[in-house]
Every structure is written in C-alpha cells, then in structure tokens.
Amino acid sequence: MRSFKTTLFSTAFAIAFAPATFAQGTALVTPAPETMPPVAIDCDADFATLDTDGNGYLSEAEAQRAYARSRVDGMTVPEQGISKEEYAALCGATAWAENTPEKGAPFEGANSFTEEQAIDRAVAWNVTEVSALTKDDQGIWRGTGMANGAAVSVAVDYKGNVVTSAAKP
Structure with a gap:
C-alpha cells in the first residue's frame, strides 16, 4: 500500500475505528437515529460503479460525496484522486454510514460555515x-x-x- 504523509486512507481508517462522534470546533455532535437511516454498502461494488473512466481512481466529478466527506473531515485527497483502497476505508467508516442529526436539530446559533x-x-x-x-x-x-x-x-x-x-x- 502507498505511503502518504496525510492521506485520505489513513484518516478514513482512523475514523472507521473511532466512535460515532464528530467534532466541529469544540462542540461535539453525536448523531441520533432520526433521519436518513444508514444503508449497507458494498464499497468495492460502489467504487466500480463510480469509477466511470476505469482508471482506478475517483475524481470529484465521479464521487462528489466522497470528496465532500473528505473536506468535512479535513482530509487530504491525493492529486490523482481517491484509490479503491482509500475509498473502501472511507466508505466503511462510521462517519459514512451514520448520517443523522442531534435530537432537536437544527439549532439556532451563530453559523460560521460558508x-x-x-x-x-x-x-x-x-x-x-x-x-x-x-x-x-x-x-x-x-x-x-x-x-x-x-x-x-x-x-x-x-x-x-x-x-x-x-x-x-
């Protein structure tokens, strides 16, 4: 496997084994099971479907969700794109499958997101x-x-x- 300084794969691997709690600044957001239930995904089959040009890497045009997830998590995507191994780690991570907001959300407050x-x-x-x-x-x-x-x-x-x-x- 390739060695990257800060890579999507190593970060996604760490997330895959982390609890389902995500940090935003100093506030922790723990998902609650209310909206959009997680769907079991065959990551290898999903990669094959997304890799429309067949080059073994996903571009942002091919995998918008994976690129958005990487930006949200502060990951660095290698210049050539996301490899099958990197996608498998990302796709298999808890953060990929669990997509539910905190109970009572959305919350009023000063929003610093663009x-x-x-x-x-x-x-x-x-x-x-x-x-x-x-x-x-x-x-x-x-x-x-x-x-x-x-x-x-x-x-x-x-x-x-x-x-x-x-x-x-």
Whole structure:
C-alpha cells in the first residue's frame, strides 16, 4: 500500500475505528437515529460503479460525496484522486454510514460555515442536487435537495447537523 504523509486512507481508517462522534470546533455532535437511516454498502461494488473512466481512481466529478466527506473531515485527497483502497476505508467508516442529526436539530446559533461548507456537509450526508443555500435569521443554512430519491428541504445548523424533511410543494 502507498505511503502518504496525510492521506485520505489513513484518516478514513482512523475514523472507521473511532466512535460515532464528530467534532466541529469544540462542540461535539453525536448523531441520533432520526433521519436518513444508514444503508449497507458494498464499497468495492460502489467504487466500480463510480469509477466511470476505469482508471482506478475517483475524481470529484465521479464521487462528489466522497470528496465532500473528505473536506468535512479535513482530509487530504491525493492529486490523482481517491484509490479503491482509500475509498473502501472511507466508505466503511462510521462517519459514512451514520448520517443523522442531534435530537432537536437544527439549532439556532451563530453559523460560521460558508455556503460551500454547508453544501459539503449536506452532500457528505448523502443529500444530492443541493440547491443554493440561504442563511436565515436563526443562523441556519436552508435549501432543497434529494435524499433517497425524494425531494427534501435541507437545513445545516452551526454545529454541522444536516436535517432533512419532506420538501413542501
């Protein structure tokens, strides 16, 4: 296996064996099992499906969620892209499978995330087709997207919780 200074693989490997608690600044966010239940994924099959150019590495165009997850977790993606081994570690990590917000989220508060960072959080939690987001007067980024094939409203609070609900017609 390749040796990288700070790599997606080694960081994802560490996350895979860490508890399901994620840090945002000094606040800890422990997911609660309310929205978007985790789905069992065959990481090797998923990689094969995503690697549309067949070069053995995933580009951001091929794997938006993996790149968003890496940015949220502060990982460095190698220049050539994400290898099959790195993707397997990322895909198998607790952070990949558990995508539920804290009970009571979204929380009002001063939100220091940029719109791009809020969108990354939504995409990392498997929300696709995320619209432009708008920060409301409670400090919550709001927009729309798709989750599990359904249109949803999405909210990202200052703690990094991603909350989805059925989109309003």
